[in-house]
Amino acid sequence: DTGSAAAVPIDPRFDIAYVTPVTIGTPPQTLQLDFDTGSSDLWVFSSHTPTSQIRGQEIYTPDKSTTSKLLDGHTWSITYGDGSASRGNVYTDNFTVGGLAVASQAIQCAQQVSSSFTTEESIDGLLGLGFSTLNTVNPASQLTFFDNAKSKLGSPVFTADLKNKQAGTYDFGFIDKAKYTGEITYVPVNPDPGYWTFTSSGYAVGSGNFSGSPITGIADTGTSLVYLPTAIVTAYYRQVQGATNSRNYGGYVFPCSATLPPFTFGVGETKFTIPASYMSYAPVTDGSSTCFGGLQSSSGIGVNIWGDVALKAAFVVFNGANPPTLGWATK
Numbered sequence: 390d391t392g393s394a395a396a397v398p399i400d401p402r403f404d405i406a407y408v409t410p411v412t413i414g415t416p417p418q419t420l421q422l423d424f425d426t427g428s429s430d431l432w433v434f435s436s437h438t439p440t441s442q443i444r445g446q447e448i449y450t451p452d453k454s455t456t457s458k459l460l461d462g463h464t465w466s467i468t469y470g471d472g473s474a475s476r477g478n479v480y481t482d483n484f485t486v487g488g489l490a491v492a493s494q495a496i497q498c499a500q501q502v503s504s505s506f507t508t509e510e511s512i513d514g515l516l517g518l519g520f521s522t523l524n525t526v527n528p529a530s531q532l533t534f535f536d537n538a539k540s541k542l543g544s545p546v547f548t549a550d551l552k553n554k555q556a557g558t559y560d561f562g563f564i565d566k567a568k569y570t571g572e573i574t575y576v577p578v579n580p581d582p583g584y585w586t587f588t589s590s591g592y593a594v595g596s597g598n599f600s601g602s603p604i605t606g607i608a609d610t611g612t613s614l615v616y617l618p619t620a621i622v623t624a625y626y627r628q629v630q631g632a633t634n635s636r637n638y639g640g641y642v643f644p645c646s647a648t649l650p651p652f653t654f655g656v657g658e659t660k661f662t663i664p665a666s667y668m669s670y671a672p673v674t675d676g677s678s679t680c681f682g683g684l685q686s687s688s689g690i691g692v693n694i695w696g697d698v699a700l701k702a703a704f705v706v707f708n709g710a711n712p713p714t715l716g717w718a719t720k
């Protein structure tokens with residue numbers, strides 16, 4: 390079997406996050422989920438979510454599905470790196486992504502979501518694509534959709550083809566040659582503690598020389614920006630007129646009119662260049678002429694993160710074989 394579904398930016402102006410349609414239950418209920426390789430919980434806004442915390446999101450109502458089953462006594466609670474959080478109870482039900490079906494997928498129903506989820510009206514929940522070891526369901530942790538689907542897939546892979554300000558694709562079970570150019574460079578993945586952790590072979594700022602120092606970090610579709618060591622980030626913003634590290638906005642900002650250099654990162658012998666246009670994330674507040682950078686420091690986080698700003702510049706294969714690897718190709 391295979392699956393293929395669109396990854397649609399939630400805002401036409403800035404690539405804050407991407408959502409992908411899924412169906413849950415019988416008859417199918419369609420929700421738009423944020424596919425997140427940086428976590429491993431599949432949770433949804435639901436009939437168990439207080440209405441005060443719902444603002445336009447689609448919800449899953451297990452009682453309306455003839456195939457839903459309560460996973461009795463199981464609960465979950467998750468907090469993300471940006472401080473957003475949710476918790477609730479668990480059902481199993483039929484679940485599909487782009488034609489790929491899993492019977493009895495654990496569906497974590499939110500009984501509480503934090504404000505940043507309530508205010509993000511176009512995200513109806515998350516679909517974790519990290520390793521199942523990160524799943525937070527107690528007392529028995531649950532498998533991700535990918536882990537449940539693996540046995541049905543011709544090849545135990547999924548691919549991310551995220552795009553700048555346009556819809557891309559998540560494919561499951563096959564590698565679409567039409568989506569990339571040249572060869573795919575595969576690199577080792579350390580699945581402990583549960584992220585798609587790999588080592589980049591270095592970086593360059595604009596037309597500057599390539600620095601071949603290894604950068605270990607995670608490939609995270611659920612994070613908008615790229616977070617790297619301070620030395621790399623300061624080298625980048627030294628090339629941006631008027632850039633400053635703003636305590637007020639919590640990162641590097643610059644005049645939206647500034648000329649930005651592109652940013653190149655290495656994977657094995659292959660080099661990926663993030664265009665300058667991807668390196669300006671969004672105005673710090675609506676209509677402001679001060680923009681927030683797409684590259685920020687990872688010093689406060691404890692891990693380097695290759696988020697959407699970087700992933701958009703490549704075709705990425707998440708290879709769930711044993712051992713797992715990551716494949717990177719230009720497009």
Ligand SMILES: O=C(NC1CCCCC1)N[C@H]1[C@H](O)[C@@H](N2CCCCC2)[C@@H]2OC[C@H]1O2
Pocket residue numbers: 405406423425469470471472473505506509512515611612613616690694
């Ligand atoms: O917390 C992170 N990443 C951290 C960012 C700071 C540095 C450490 C990693 N990712 C989350 C992301 O922000 C959430 N957000 C929801 C609202 C729209 C934008 C996406 C969404 O929910 C979980 C995951 O995706």
